[in-house]
Amino acid sequence: MIGGTLIVAGLTPKSEKLPSETKHMPPDQTLIKRGEYLVGIMGCNDCHSPKTMGAQGPEPIADKLLSGYPAGRPLPTRNSEALNEWVLFNSDNTAAAGPWGISFAANLTSDATGIGNWTEEQFKRALTQGKAKGIASNRMLLPPMPWTNYRGIKDADLKAIFAYLKSTKPVANVVPAPIPPGR
Numbered sequence: 001m002i003g004g005t006l007i008v009a010g011l012t013p014k015s016e017k018l019p020s021e022t023k024h025m026p027p028d029q030t031l032i033k034r035g036e037y038l039v040g041i042m043g044c045n046d047c048h049s050p051k052t053m054g055a056q057g058p059e060p061i062a063d064k065l066l067s068g069y070p071a072g073r074p075l076p077t078r079n080s081e082a083l084n085e086w087v088l089f090n091s092d093n094t095a096a097a098g099p100w101g102i103s104f105a106a107n108l109t110s111d112a113t114g115i116g117n118w119t120e121e122q123f124k125r126a127l128t129q130g131k132a133k134g135i136a137s138n139r140m141l142l143p144p145m146p147w148t149n150y151r152g153i154k155d156a157d158l159k160a161i162f163a164y165l166k167s168t169k170p171v172a173n174v175v176p177a178p179i180p181p182g183r
Contacts, residue, residue: 028163035164038157039066047105047144051092058092067114067171069094069104075176076102087144096144102179103142111170123162128153142178 039045048066051058064070076095087098094105107114115123122134130147132138141147 031160031163032167033164034157035160035162035167038161039164042161044108047093047096048108049092050094053091063169064171064173066108066165066168067111067173068107068175071174071176075179089144098143099181100142100178101181103144104175104178107171107173107175108165109168109171109173110166111172113172113174114170115165116170120159120162123165124155124158127158127161 045060045065048068049060050064050067050070051060053059076090076097084099087096089096096103110116118134124134125131125136126134126141127147127150129136129151130141130145132141
């Protein structure tokens with residue numbers, strides 16, 4: 001924001017100046033920077049980045065940012081009685097268990113095992129309609145993914161987030177499929 005004017009994808013009114021960090025960036029870099037900012041304030045790393053325990057608690061692992069639940073990690077077991085009333089997260093928030101079963105945070109990196117092959121339309125459908133992998137005929141996204149919060153996201157913000165995610169370092173990580181209740 002500059003003087004109360006929100007800067008979207010590097011576009012500002014003629015009377016406003018761009019912040020010094022984006023003033024000399026090409027338009028696509030400005031869009032990517034905006035997407036990085038939005039991913040940060042929306043808390044995407046909270047669930048989609050594996051973490052290690054640091055001095056201040058769980059900290060994202062830099063080379064695994066946004067890569068989702070680690071594929072090589074053992075799958076949890078489920079105590080169906082306890083989870084009928086509770087929602088529990090694993091130690092780094094990349095998996096959650098509740099009445100819906102166990103869900104795993106998706107890989108959002110630019111790798112083909114993440115969103116590397118997705119179109120912007122698929123990304124929009126996933127974020128605004130809650131469809132897994134952004135495919136209209138797929139299942140709905142499971143909790144705790146707060147896709148309903150993004151139903152009204154502005155196209156410019158969605159475009160910036162998508163541009164940022166497509167610019168990330170690809171991390172090959174096939175996230176496990178959800179585990180239904182009772183298994």
